[in-house]
Amino acid sequence: MARKARKKVLAYATEASYGTDAIAAGAPKYLLGREFSITPMAGESKALDYDNGELGNSGEIVTELYVTIEFTVDFASGGAAKTAAPWGDLMTACLRTTTAHTAADDGSDETVYTIDDSSTGSLTFYYYQDGALHKATGARGSFSVSLAAKDFGGIKFSFTAMYGGVVSQSLPTPDFSEWQTPLKIGVENSAFTIDGTPYKMISLEYDQANSVVYQEYVGHEEVLITDFKPTSTLVIEAPALSELDIFSVAKAATQRDLVFTNGPIGDQVAWSARVQLGRPTYADQDGTQTYSIPLIPIGDHDVFATR
Numbered sequence: 001m002a003r004k005a006r007k008k009v010l011a012y013a014t015e016a017s018y019g020t021d022a023i024a025a026g027a028p029k030y031l032l033g034r035e036f037s038i039t040p041m042a043g044e045s046k047a048l049d050y051d052n053g054e055l056g057n058s059g060e061i062v063t064e065l066y067v068t069i070e071f072t073v074d075f076a077s078g079g080a081a082k083t084a085a086p087w088g089d090l091m092t093a094c095l096r097t098t099t100a101h102t103a104a105d106d107g108s109d110e111t112v113y114t115i116d117d118s119s120t121g122s123l124t125f126y127y128y129q130d131g132a133l134h135k136a137t138g139a140r141g142s143f144s145v146s147l148a149a150k151d152f153g154g155i156k157f158s159f160t161a162m163y164g165g166v167v168s169q170s171l172p173t174p175d176f177s178e179w180q181t182p183l184k185i186g187v188e189n190s191a192f193t194i195d196g197t198p199y200k201m202i203s204l205e206y207d208q209a210n211s212v213v214y215q216e217y218v219g220h221e222e223v224l225i226t227d228f229k230p231t232s233t234l235v236i237e238a239p240a241l242s243e244l245d246i247f248s249v250a251k252a253a254t255q256r257d258l259v260f261t262n263g264p265i266g267d268q269v270a271w272s273a274r275v276q277l278g279r280p281t282y283a284d285q286d287g288t289q290t291y292s293i294p295l296i297p298i299g300d301h302d303v304f305a306t307r
Helices: 085-092 245-254
Strands: 008-014 032-040 043-046 060-061 066-074 096-101 112-116 125-129 131-148 155-171 190-194 201-207 210-217 220-228 231-238 255-262 270-279 281-285 288-297 303-306
Touching: 008 085, 032 125, 032 155, 066 125, 066 131, 066 210, 085 096, 085 112, 085 155, 131 210, 131 220, 155 210, 190 201, 190 281, 231 270, 245 270, 245 288, 255 288
Parallel strands: none
Antiparallel strands: 008 125, 032 066, 043 060, 066 155, 096 112, 112 303, 125 131, 131 155, 131 201, 190 255, 201 231, 210 220, 231 288, 255 270, 270 288, 270 303, 281 288
């Protein structure tokens, strides 16, 4: 009987000790998302290239072996005050720390997901693909966020992990109860400001752009995050120059505070950052003049939050 491509389930768990299977001896969480993909045997092979008097290939051996996994989850909250969103565990393996605060600046409880360049978090993944189970440990990675009006936001994760083998295994029964249904981005639920002034946001893209490398030495194997250089692009309806002279702002290379929120307190997810606004270009949205503005998030100050 043919195996079904859509019959796939992804389980994950945070590792207490790097590279040690965190699912085998514990209760995993299950990922509710879309666009699941796995490269089950990434890496390089090296040709033997023997001079044996024969033409043609002489075979090769696997010299590097690891796993890559990608997927997208909803840009949604944790569903209650100080309850971390389930994607918070995923961010701990992407150079971020998850912290609950009793009260935010507006007096609400919140959980924040901040960049931590000393973070050593890692994950174990079990990737079930209709009859096969791929095990991957020591996973670390990066992510990007896409937010657009008249849509719901998405967080795309990309992980690199150590190869843990493949075994025959039926699909488990997943529990997705932690995952919240996303709220539409638009006039009803969303707000966007630059230095506290609201503007008509059309879309916002963010990529943390972690540098992720797989290392193997004698006696050592690890996936490392060695650097990060976030990038972002903002598209807004172009206001009057008297309201925002984006050209002068870009020329002066000034830094501004950006805040995006979606949803009411109790079901809210947000992104805030100190950014430098780059050189704008003109664009068109349904015949309306717009700006496409590259953003440079400064240092490690950009923050995701759920409230």
